[in-house]
Amino acid sequence: MELSEFVKQSLTQIVKGVKESQDETRKQGGYVSPAVLASPSGNESTHFGSVSDGHNVFLVAFDVAVTVTDSVEGGVGGKLTVASLFKVEAGSKGATASESTSRIQFKVPLALPVDSVTKQKLDNDIAAQDRAVRSFNNGEYA
Numbered sequence: 001m002e003l004s005e006f007v008k009q010s011l012t013q014i015v016k017g018v019k020e021s022q023d024e025t026r027k028q029g030g031y032v033s034p035a036v037l038a039s040p041s042g043n044e045s046t047h048f049g050s051v052s053d054g055h056n057v058f059l060v061a062f063d064v065a066v067t068v069t070d071s072v073e074g075g076v077g078g079k080l081t082v083a084s085l086f087k088v089e090a091g092s093k094g095a096t097a098s099e100s101t102s103r104i105q106f107k108v109p110l111a112l113p114v115d116s117v118t119k120q121k122l123d124n125d126i127a128a129q130d131r132a133v134r135s136f137n138n139g140e141y142a
Helices: 003-027 116-137
Strands: 056-072 079-082 096-111
Touching: 003 056, 003 079, 003 096
Parallel strands: none
Antiparallel strands: 056 079, 056 096
C-alpha cells in the first residue's frame, strides 16, 4: 500500500469510527468528541486545541516503516510504500531492484466531528453570552 493511501485510509477510518460511535455512546449517557471552545493548558495528551465552532483538534501521530523500491524494468521508477510483514512479488527476468526500509514519524492535525447534542448546547450558550454582552454594552444591566 502506498504511504498516501495508508494515511488517507487511517484518517478516514478514525473519523468514521468517531462518527459511528457518537449515537450509541449518547444512548449510554456519554459523549464522544463533545463540542468545546477551551484549548488545553499546555497538555497536548488530550487534544491539540479547538476550532471556533467547537470541533476538537487532535494530533494523530504516525510512526510508519516505509519501503523504497527502485527498479529498472521498462522505465518504471521508484515507489514509496508502507512496509508489510508479508510481501509477495512476482519476479521477472532482466529486472533489477534495490529496496531500503526506513521509519518516518509525523503528526497530522485532525478536527473530529463533534457530538450534535453538545454542539447545539454550545451554540445556545454562546448565543446567550452574546446577548448578555450586548445587553451590558447597551446599559441594560441592573
